Amino acid sequence: MRKLYLLLLCFVCILNSVKAQQAVDFNQYQLLKCSGKIPDDITKLFIENYTNDKNNISKTDKRSVRKSKDKFLQESNYLINQLLISGKVYFNDTITNYINHVADIILKDQSELRKTLRFYTIKSPSVNAFSTDKGIIFVNLGLLAQITSEAQLAFVLSHEIVHYIKKHNMNLYLTKKKLLKNKSLGQDDVNESFLKVHHRSREMEGEADELGLLDYYSKTNYSLTEIDAAMDVLQYAYLPFDDLKFDKSYLESPYFRFPDAYMLDEITPIKGKDDYDDTLSTHPNVKKRRDALQEMIKAYDNKGKQPFFYPKENFLFIKKLARFECINQFIIDQNYDDAIYNSYIMLKEYPDNFYLKKSIATGLYLISKYKIDGKTADVVSNYKKIEGESQQLNFLLKKLEKKDASVVALRFICSLLKEYPNNKYFVDIKNDILKDMFSKLDLKPTDFLTALPDTSKTAVFDSTLVKNAENKYDRIKLKKKTTDASSTNNYFKLMLVDLLQ
Numbered sequence: 299m300r301k302l303y304l305l306l307l308c309f310v311c312i313l314n315s316v317k318a319q320q321a322v323d324f325n326q327y328q329l330l331k332c333s334g335k336i337p338d339d340i341t342k343l344f345i346e347n348y349t350n351d352k353n354n355i356s357k358t359d360k361r362s363v364r365k366s367k368d369k370f371l372q373e374s375n376y377l378i379n380q381l382l383i384s385g386k387v388y389f390n391d392t393i394t395n396y397i398n399h400v401a402d403i404i405l406k407d408q409s410e411l412r413k414t415l416r417f418y419t420i421k422s423p424s425v426n427a428f429s430t431d432k433g434i435i436f437v438n439l440g441l442l443a444q445i446t447s448e449a450q451l452a453f454v455l456s457h458e459i460v461h462y463i464k465k466h467n468m469n470l471y472l473t474k475k476k477l478l479k480n481k482s483l484g485q486d487d488v489n490e491s492f493l494k495v496h497h498r499s500r501e502m503e504g505e506a507d508e509l510g511l512l513d514y515y516s517k518t519n520y521s522l523t524e525i526d527a528a529m530d531v532l533q534y535a536y537l538p539f540d541d542l543k544f545d546k547s548y549l550e551s552p553y554f555r556f557p558d559a560y561m562l563d564e565i566t567p568i569k570g571k572d573d574y575d576d577t578l579s580t581h582p583n584v585k586k587r588r589d590a591l592q593e594m595i596k597a598y599d600n601k602g603k604q605p606f607f608y609p610k611e612n613f614l615f616i617k618k619l620a621r622f623e624c625i626n627q628f629i630i631d632q633n634y635d636d637a638i639y640n641s642y643i644m645l646k647e648y649p650d651n652f653y654l655k656k657s658i659a660t661g662l663y664l665i666s667k668y669k670i671d672g673k674t675a676d677v678v679s680n681y682k683k684i685e686g687e688s689q690q691l692n693f694l695l696k697k698l699e700k701k702d703a704s705v706v707a708l709r710f711i712c713s714l715l716k717e718y719p720n721n722k723y724f725v726d727i728k729n730d731i732l733k734d735m736f737s738k739l740d741l742k743p744t745d746f747l748t749a750l751p752d753t754s755k756t757a758v759f760d761s762t763l764v765k766n767a768e769n770k771y772d773r774i775k776l777k778k779k780t781t782d783a784s785s786t787n788n789y790f791k792l793m794l795v796d797l798l799q
Contacts (some may be wrong), residue, residue: 321786365477369475415435422627424441429466431468448606449524460509464502473494500579536685543687546694573585621644622644634664641657656723659724
């Protein structure tokens, strides 16, 4: 009977996935929408949830414990309620439905627990999932965008289910309250107490890994080797969707090139450190988790187990949806450099995708606005803290002057208008950039060349000439002369020459 149920479930999932894929036009991508009846989790008032939970506090608990539990229920119910009504939670959508189908597989033998648990997707590009003591488990879009198999999602869900079963959130809260209830503690004692809280949190994470594997994941047909791959996802969660070289020519033209000073000589290599000091972390470091899981897996037979229960195409479709959604979220969160780089990566696979091109145009346009206001740091990360190929783009975006950023955005948008001449959005942001250039940056059409200069008169940097100069002052002057000439003749004034022609 159980096998028949799973077969029917798989068949229904395949049909729904095919319909969903046929309905999505990724070129003119439309954001996911919730559907159906709004869940009770969202419509129930905070005070109603809190009152119901409070009535379940055991009367046999000590008064101090009851008081701490009451405080926890107030805070947790409030925070969960705020998240649920924030507009950042998806329900009855394609991605959330897929997550629920995977949960069905994990909990196929525990129907009562399955009825208790509810799964939702969070509009966040952060690679994360988290559980609550109310039986609600949230999965971020960023996790779906980065994992490489359905089995990895299954392990994460198994881990989060244990957090709920063991009431880890409340227990950690009570532990913290107990350790810090003594108001006479000195600073050293307070520090020691916090270390104990972090240690207890790491113990709970280890327990969630162990019991997630023992009680749930191992009882499915999901491959055990995918658990190690899930640890890879956690180890490199801070990186973009992929690590591909950024070719600056993407933003250049046959007429202009960015000065060498705008490009890094070397990028910071990806460290992906997994054996970091986790003393002040709520989670054990990745290496500890990986080693512990590898040791536990030895007790199980992986024969016949697979990375996917549902067709792999279903998973790839969900992952693609999550990535497109993340790009939109990067823009909403004002992480414009992330939106540009991840769109650039995805254009390698979908070179003619309008949505991705529009996202890059939006990112460049908004960065130019922040440049003018002198607030670049608010929307472009510090390149010194970035690892991998995305650092090159980040560095370029940081180095661009106000006028440079506006003109780069303008020419990119104008190039899109050649492809999409009737697009009102591109026309509107183009006109807004022109307005900024002439009103806020005091630029004039005559500041740009409309014809190519005589290259025979263009200064060329001669490293030998500079090296043989008599003194450092002559060398400085030679460098400045060639740099200034190159910057004037071959860079800014030439940025719009093809458009003006």
